[in-house]
């Protein structure tokens with residue numbers, strides 16, 4: 044009996060802790076990563092923030108992406124696929140596509156003529 048009560052209290056406490064921590068992520072690195080990644084109408088930004096930071100820190104993810112700006116879609120595809128096949132990142136196939144499209148669109152080489160989307164704010168990089 045007593046044990047069960049204790050366990051319940053522990054679980055309740057844990058849930059409260061989870062609730063208290065999940066909504067506001069007060070990590071400046073996360074903020075910086077967020078600032079680096081442009082918003083668009085797709086889920087790319089969210090998927091990058093969720094999946095890549097599963098293994099890399101936010102700062103590392105930011106560095107990884109900013110440092111590869113200008114890579115073409117094939118290069119981004121190779122990278123993300125390598126994370127999945129070699130590093131065992133648990134990213135479903137359809138999400139891989141969204142992530143690669145997102146990275147190629149916002150961190151790809153400047154396209155001479157792409158049908159849609161003009162140059163967005165691409166001045167996010169510092170020295």
Ligand code: HEC
Pocket residue numbers: 091094095096097098099107108122123125126130131132133142
């Ligand atoms: C399952 C864990 C895992 C996930 C998820 C993951 N990575 Fe990695 N990544 C690694 C490991 C392990 C390495 C090799 C060690 C290192 O360089 O940190 C690596 C290396 C890298 C490198 C540098 C070396 C290279 O192979 O070019 C880049 C860039 C990179 N990851 C980007 C990403 C991006 C972008 C994502 C999100 C799409 C991602 N990673 C998701 C585990 C992961």
